[in-house]
Structures are given as structure tokens and as C-alpha cells.
Amino acid sequence: xxxxxxxxxxxxxxxxxxxxxxxxxxxxxKKFELNTINIRDYxxxxxxxxxxxxxxxxxGMVMRPDVLGNALKANRTSGRIIYMSPRGKSLTQxxxxxLSEETELTIICGRFEGIDExxxxxxxxxxxxxxxxxLTGGEQAALIMLDAVIRLxxxxxxxxxxxxxxxxxxxxxxxxxxxxxxxxxxRVVPEVLLSGHHQKIAQWRHKEAEAITKERRPDLYKxxxxxxxx
Numbered sequence: 204x205x206x207x208x209x210x211x212x213x214x215x216x217x218x219x220x221x222x223x224x225x226x227x228x229x230x231x232x233k234k235f236e237l238n239t240i241n242i243r244d245y246x247x248x249x250x251x252x253x254x255x256x257x258x259x260x261x262x263g264m265v266m267r268p269d270v271l272g273n274a275l276k277a278n279r280t281s282g283r284i285i286y287m288s289p290r291g292k293s294l295t296q297x298x299x300x301x302l303s304e305e306t307e308l309t310i311i312c313g314r315f316e317g318i319d320e321x322x323x324x325x326x327x328x329x330x331x332x333x334x335x336x337x338l339t340g341g342e343q344a345a346l347i348m349l350d351a352v353i354r355l356x357x358x359x360x361x362x363x364x365x366x367x368x369x370x371x372x373x374x375x376x377x378x379x380x381x382x383x384x385x386x387x388x389x390r391v392v393p394e395v396l397l398s399g400h401h402q403k404i405a406q407w408r409h410k411e412a413e414a415i416t417k418e419r420r421p422d423l424y425k426x427x428x429x430x431x432x433x
Contacts, residue, residue, distance in 0.1 A: 310345045
């Protein structure tokens with residue numbers, strides 16, 4: 204079972220949408236454990252302050268290393284520590300797979316101008332970004348990352364074959380999908396999908412996936428071509 208520790212100043216945001224649908228059922232069935240830790244519980248003053256002004260000046264506030272350090276010491280036992288940060292490495296499906304194979308993850312949700320760099324250095328914290336944009340805090344990013352990780356845990360998704368065909372699994376975006384009715388508003392399902400010929404269907408889907416990836420994500424398509432050479 205995956206143990207997840209989330210350090211935040213807004214514990215009420217969890218489990219959020221992780222408490223619904225497949226991830227909610229996985230939580231109920233104890234396929235993963237979610238521990239939400241309020242960083243303010245480790246503050247030193249009566250106001251439960253967790254931040255201070257940045258050294259050298261500048262706007263905003265920075266999360267204190269002593270407060271955050273105490274929260275980590277008290278709650279993390281092993282495994283990776285992740286800080287959700289816009290300056291981190293991009294979250295990819297390969298990274299999600301690797302995280303789903305861990306037994307314990309500790310996630311820091313930053314606020315303000317971030318956290319003191321000394322905490323990152325002292326704990327060898329891994330910084331991960333979910334995209335090139337800024338959010339009000341790391342909680343939203345943590346929820347998105349956890350959703351991607353939890354759905355890969357054993358027994359969460361019923362059909363493992365569906366995972367293999369998803370976007371990014373083979374450095375390709377997913378092929379188009381169709382269902383009934385066969386004709387809708389003058390548009391019909393491609394004939395090959397109605398043929399029952401599994402090999403031709405697989406070939407069509409692969410060709411469509413290549414075309415969509417080349418058009419929409421040329422960066423990903425380049426990686427796909429390189430992977431075919433190796």
C-alpha cells in the first residue's frame with residue numbers, strides 16, 4: 204500500500220476530488236493511505252506563523268526552514284520528498300509510473316514565494332511542476348499529481364489494457380474514440396472500426412495516434428521517433 208504524507212497549511216483541501224470516483228473507492232479500500240499534516244502545528248509562536256520575509260528583500264513571504272523541517276522530521280519515515288514547484292522538472296507519465304511504485308511519498312505544498320532553499324538541500328527534495336503556469340499554492344498541483352499516481356496502483360483501474368493504450372504510454376497521444384450511435388448528425392464511425400478485423404483496427408489506431416501526435420505535439424513525436432531507433 205502506498206503511504207502519502209501531504210504537508211500543507213490548508214489541510215481542509217484534502218482529499219478533495221481524490222475522495223470521489225475511482226480514487227475515492229481506492230481510499231476507502233485502503234489501496235493507499237493519505238495523511239494530511241498541517242504545517243502550522245509545528246510553528247513556534249501563538250500566531251502559528253510559518254513564513255517570514257525573504258532575505259535580501261523582495262515581495263512576498265518565504266516558508267521558514269525550522270517550521271517546515273520540524274514537520275518533515277515528525278511525519279516522514281522514508282521514501283521520496285516532493286515539493287510542488289513551478290521551477291521543478293515537468294511531471295510526465297514516466298515519472299507518474301515511478302512514483303506509483305514507491306511505498307511512501309511525502310509532498311510539500313508551498314505557498315507565498317516558496318520554501319527556504321536550505322530545506323530542499325538538507326532533505327534532497329525533488330521539485331516537480333505540473334506545467335508552465337503559476338497557481339495560488341501547491342495543493343492543487345499535488346491533487347493532480349496524486350490522481351495520476353493513484354489510478355496506476357494495483358486494483359484501482361479494472362482494465363489494465365486500457366492503461367496501455369492511453370496517451371503518453373508509448374510517447375504517442377491516444378487515437379480517436381467512437382461509440383454508438385454509428386451515425387450522428389451526418390457523421391459516421393470509421394468503417395474499419397466496424398469490420399471486426401482486429402489487426403486492421405490496431406493498425407488504423409496506431410496510424411491515427413502517430414498523425415495526431417505529429418500535428419499537436421511535435422516535441423513528443425520527435426521523442427517517439429527517437430525511441431523507435433533504439
